[in-house]
Amino acid sequence: ADRGPLAEDLLLIVGMNAWRRLGGITTANRRLASSVPSAAGAAAGARRRRVRAWPLALALSGGVATYVWSDEGAQRSIVFWSRMFPIYAHYRATEFLVSRWSPEEQDEAYSKLHRRYSHTVRDLVLQLKGFYTKLAQVCSTRDEFIPKEYMEWCKDMQDQVPPEMTPAQTRALVEQELGRPLSDVFVEWEDVPLGAASIGQVHRARLRDGRRVVVKVMYPDIERRFRADIKTVLDFCELAQPQHVPAFREIERQFLTEFDYQAEAKNLAEVRENLRSTW
DSSP states (O other): OOOHHHHHHHHHHHHHHHHHHHHHHHHHHHHHHTTSSOHHHHHHHHHHHHHHHHHHHHHHHHHHHHHHHHOHHHHHHHHHHHHHHHHHHHHHHHHHHTTTSOHHHHHHHHHHHHHHHHHHHHHHHHHHOTHHHHHHHHHTTOTTTSOHHHHHHHHHTTTOOOOSSOHHHHHHHHHHHHTSOGGGTEEEEOSSOSEEOSSEEEEEEEETTSOEEEEEEEOTTHHHHHHHHHHHHHHHHHHHOGGGHHHHHHHHHHHTTTTOHHHHHHHHHHHHHHHHHHO
16 A cells, blocks of 8 residues: 555654664663673573564554554654755755855855745645644745745735635534534625635624624634644754744744634724724
8 A cells, every 4th residue: 555655754763763772672682691601691591582672662663653643743743854854954964065155156055945945845834734834924024034935935825825624614613613503693604715824714704683794713623733833843943943942932822822712802802992982
């Protein structure tokens, strides 16, 4: 069967873990063998211990595999690292190679990297969505923040994010939250979203009393995904740009306030009242 890149990455990690564990056991066995008088007896004992170690290593590796397959955050982290780490390594290698070049030559070398990898990163953002979409939106607010090759598609994330849910999924989720059929609350409901963002999408609708409204629908389990993705990106930031970690943690605290739609509605109502007296 075709396992796909995610399965191959997982099998590689599990295999490496098993290899490390067995290698550590074998090293310990060699040290133990050198401390006993009988080389033959020690060798036989070491072989027996290695045989016993195989089931343990396989069980541990199987446990890791089961955890990764059952945890969406771990799967998303594997996808992120498998795509981003080679790109990071290429940038770091280039940084070392061009250190003695002229500024113009350095700019050209980095431009080649930007052109090569910008669409790869864009495709990763569109694949993982969620927090990665939010990061792209934040980066798009400052033209000098990232190279122009990345900025071109980051700006598209401001108002061209594809929705995550189908019309049927959206209707089912809204009915589940309301505890009643959609037709009991709305006389009109637009299946095509007015817009989509990192944690939800918005639909136009009309209530049974005639009022026109917009309904924000949060993606299922998005907060848990957000938290897992933030941890992944923080780990990457600590490796690639540790000087930005404190600022990133502050951004994390701000992002995690966006999941309370009721608090957001109260804030919007307060803003409306404050503006009404002025206008």
